[in-house]
Amino acid sequence: MIRISLDLMGGDFGPEVVIPGAAKALDRHPDITFIMYGMKDRCEAILGKYPKLREKSVFHECDVAISMDEKPSQALRRGRYISSMWRSIEAVKVGDADVVVSAGNTGALMAMAKFCLRTMANIERPAIAAIWPTLRGESIVLDVGATIGADSQQLLDFALMGGAMARALFEIERPTIGLLNVGVEEIKGQEDVKEAGRLIREANLESLEYFGFVEGDDIGKGTVDVVVTEGFSGNIALKAAEGTAKQIGAYLRAAMTRTLLARIGYVFAKGAFDLLREKLDPSKVNGGVFLGLNGIVIKSHGGANVEAFAAAIDVGYDMAKNGLTQKIENDLKKYHAKRQPPIGPEAA
């Protein structure tokens, strides 16, 4: 049984998407139970429409919902202890849930998660990991925006955490890891990235295989299982790729409706186009994973539809089922035990 905590009020649509999304995920994974947090008047009627889900869920009433444009500091002031977002996270902290899923605003969610769950021992900063579809399947890219900038030790932490997530998600024993870098010869990389490469190589980690530097186009190729970078460039890479996918989708639609022949061709090839659309459908890959906290937090896109929110729950389900937090803790312990002399996180 996997116990999933839900912030019903998160996202652009709140319970209208979260509840049907949960119902869909339950169909796929009948061993889920839900703990739900939301405003009674907005949630009760919707929940009533899903009796099977209702039966597997405990609903907790909250009077405060965090809005999508609220600043993290304000969200913390106003919503700590009482908002649906906070309480859904707290359910993980107190052990009532194995994972929390929210489509609420990223900044507030991260701030509350950090405040409530705290970062793991030896981890200075959490990261957000994205699951990126590639030509070879899927890869993990982190950090895609939890913080800006990262020193070499933090990049090594990201590599460890990303490696643990790859093992949990892809069920491979020793995932390959690459550090995102630029390919202009003269300047080959930031000092921190180079230093991180040295650290990872020297650490000789059992849990992952260090590939070396990769460039932006290696992400889509699937050159490595895990791509590590700091949050500014990671976020920009993710958004640039999303933008390009949308752009090509628009070109394709325009091309296929331009002439009669193209429209006829489209009818014949509709099955192929449907397959392609599915491949490019952002709702199939949804769910950023917060790594480095004492508990699993899944962030769904705020604009997620029902299918996409269900996909975020799927990610949470997999992460909980495969013991993501334990895997990360073990890998961190092994790494720090090997370091001679023992160094505290402040030495990073």
Place this chain on the structure above:
Amino acid sequence: MIRISLDLMGGDFGPEVVIPGAAKALDRHPDITFIMYGMKDRCEAILGKYPKLREKSVFHECDVAISMDEKPSQALRRGRYISSMWRSIEAVKVGDADVVVSAGNTGALMAMAKFCLRTMANIERPAIAAIWPTLRGESIVLDVGATIGADSQQLLDFALMGGAMARALFEIERPTIGLLNVGVEEIKGQEDVKEAGRLIREANLESLEYFGFVEGDDIGKGTVDVVVTEGFSGNIALKAAEGTAKQIGAYLRAAMTRTLLARIGYVFAKGAFDLLREKLDPSKVNGGVFLGLNGIVIKSHGGANVEAFAAAIDVGYDMAKNGLTQKIENDLKKYHAKRQPPIGPEAA
């Protein structure tokens, strides 16, 4: 008449691509004359096949060619004053050419260009600007890899230079400029990016309209004419987008050959696919522009084919014809004249 200097030895294929590319560009712009630098035994026979081009060109023999994997420092040591790369740049410096085009290695080309042409007054660092196809046409993105990191004053310089390039390339009077940033609310941007936003706003520039922050997906949307960022994230954005385009191309090919119906559909819609392919063809958009030097340097992709190298020459032609260097100089002068009290570049 536009006088273009060519490094015949640059790129993965050297004169085999550069010379036919020049012939193609000449067909499109009969007012070009070329000054060419290369090894006699590799270039002469090829040049002989293009009598029209031969007639409009002066060929200079060089014994040294910079290789694609040579380190900038080594290239400078070995090739200064004598290599085809150096001499083709020098032709711009001494006023024999209006612009130089090379497919040689980026690091060496930038090092030699900086050493030979020097940076403009008040510009600390040159940038590489890419022309990015968007849903609304084309945008300029800089820096895509000349240097790593940029402080607020350097980002403002990039904005000024990118704005001047947009006016030269797109012939619009007051291009819109956005600063690339991340959208996670809690951390909304690097300090340097925020500070650059303040500087650009306060400078109240005649030559450009400051839009504000943009995110990675705004590039492909064409939200602004010029996207400004530092070279690490700019390079990663560019490569991530290229990777995504290739990835979708591969999906599309696979989808269209999978079933008989899809293949029939493909035959009907072939015209549409050809159009799409053209839209996505990287050889149609080739040519990074080095900005901030006392002269125009165009960098073609090393792997460029004939069509792509011709496209890089086209970019150089447009830049020279529209007086890019003068436009940048004027904009910089106006900006620095307005600053009270006058501040030298060291105060940045």
